[in-house]
Amino acid sequence: MDDPPKKIPSHDKRPSEHAEIVLRTEDLTKRFDTFTAVDQLSIEMYRGDVYGLLGPNGSGKTTTIRMLLGLIHPTAGRVSILNYDINAGKQRYQALGHVGAIVEEPVFYPFLTGRENLRGVATFACMAANAATNERIEEVLELVDLATSANIVYHKYSLGMKQRLALAATLLHYPQLIILDEPTNGLDPAGVVDVRGLITHLAQQGISILLSSHQLHEIQQVCSRVAIIKRGKLLVQGSVQDLLSEKQCIVISFPEPALLERAELLLHTQPQGDMLWMRNARIVDVEQGASWTPPGEKVLEIETTMERAASVNTFLGERGIYAAEIRRRDTSLEQYFLELTGQPLH
Numbered sequence: 527m528d529d530p531p532k533k534i535p536s537h538d539k540r541p542s543e544h545a546e547i548v549l550r551t552e553d554l555t556k557r558f559d560t561f562t563a564v565d566q567l568s569i570e571m572y573r574g575d576v577y578g579l580l581g582p583n584g585s586g587k588t589t590t591i592r593m594l595l596g597l598i599h600p601t602a603g604r605v606s607i608l609n610y611d612i613n614a615g616k617q618r619y620q621a622l623g624h625v626g627a628i629v630e631e632p633v634f635y636p637f638l639t640g641r642e643n644l645r646g647v648a649t650f651a652c653m654a655a656n657a658a659t660n661e662r663i664e665e666v667l668e669l670v671d672l673a674t675s676a677n678i679v680y681h682k683y684s685l686g687m688k689q690r691l692a693l694a695a696t697l698l699h700y701p702q703l704i705i706l707d708e709p710t711n712g713l714d715p716a717g718v719v720d721v722r723g724l725i726t727h728l729a730q731q732g733i734s735i736l737l738s739s740h741q742l743h744e745i746q747q748v749c750s751r752v753a754i755i756k757r758g759k760l761l762v763q764g765s766v767q768d769l770l771s772e773k774q775c776i777v778i779s780f781p782e783p784a785l786l787e788r789a790e791l792l793l794h795t796q797p798q799g800d801m802l803w804m805r806n807a808r809i810v811d812v813e814q815g816a817s818w819t820p821p822g823e824k825v826l827e828i829e830t831t832m833e834r835a836a837s838v839n840t841f842l843g844e845r846g847i848y849a850a851e852i853r854r855r856d857t858s859l860e861q862y863f864l865e866l867t868g869q870p871l872h
């Protein structure tokens with residue numbers, strides 16, 4: 527049975543009045559027979575965003591990306607890229623001329639070198655076989671840090687190098703927007719770091735990037751904005767910083783359990799008003815490595831910012847309850863998802 531719908535607050539803020547929208551979906555929907563894989567999805571991506579389309583397996587990420595690229599037709603709704611309607615005849619080609627994408631595993635010739643493979647891609651993309659194209663090939667090899675491995679045959683590349691060559695191929699025609707479906711899938715940790723670094727580097731060159739993932743911890747470090755989807759529906763969209771700061775907590779440990787319980791009771795029974803922000807005090811288990819307090823022991827967690835820590839400390843101290851330690855608990859996207867949906871992502 528479906529979870530009851532949760533009331534999700536809106537978090538999205540336009541970075542500035544003039545921020546250019548590079549990609550927009552409006553009520554985008556895809557049904558396969560009676561099954562709705564993508565359900566009225568409306569998202570917006572601004573120029574310069576590294577935008578994460580996040581959700582559990584089967585939540586509709588690939589289906590969405592395939593619609594963004596015009597590979598499948600939406601049942602309803604609209605996609606526009608750089609203001610071109612992706613499903614309107616000529617406009618599709620005008621839009622896609624500015625887009626680079628890796629959706630399925632890229633196919634390269636195993637016994638050709640990285641550079642030779644890029645020459646093949648350029649020919650296939652009808653780029654002239656001239657000095658300018660050769661120069662561009664060298665540029666993109668440099669950009670993805672494969673210049674020194676360009677003469678190695680493809681089948682000897684590591685998975686990370688293969689992924690970087692695929693990115694190099696998408697960059698050949700100077701795209702303004704790159705769309706990547708699960709770019710870190712199957713990579714070892716070093717490969718993940720590699721690809722993440724490259725995404726950041728490309729964003730610094732002014733390229734907007736949309737990527738999908740179910741690995742929230744990998745994505746948190748690279749994305750500026752995210753959309754979290756579940757069962758094809760948008761749960762939340764916004765800047766990573768805004769989403770996470772909204773869930774900031776402080777964690778207080780006490781020298782003895784009795785003080786902890788007194789503190790919790792006090793915070794819960796305070797009259798409302800100025801103390802409203804203290805209402806969410808609760809006793810939680812210490813997570814592994816989260817504090818000098820041993821894991822498994824109890825601490826008091828309050829949903830508030832670190833700026834409030836001094837007031838909490840004074841408030842408790844005035845009532846004879848002295849804390850041993852107060853620190854900030856940073857929320858991860860993984861925890862955010864759990865709190866949003868009541869379920870872990872996996």
Ligand SMILES: Nc1ncnc2c1ncn2[C@@H]1O[C@H](COP(=O)(O)OP(=O)(O)OP(=O)(O)O)[C@@H](O)[C@H]1O
Nearest residue numbers: 558561563581582583584585586587588589590740
């Ligand atoms: N051609 C199709 N016919 C029927 N159902 C489909 C088709 N393509 C996708 N689906 C279903 O739509 C849902 C969303 O699939 P999709 O591949 O978009 O999810 P995803 O979020 O990309 O998942 P993953 O992270 O596993 O790649 C799944 O339940 C899938 O089985």
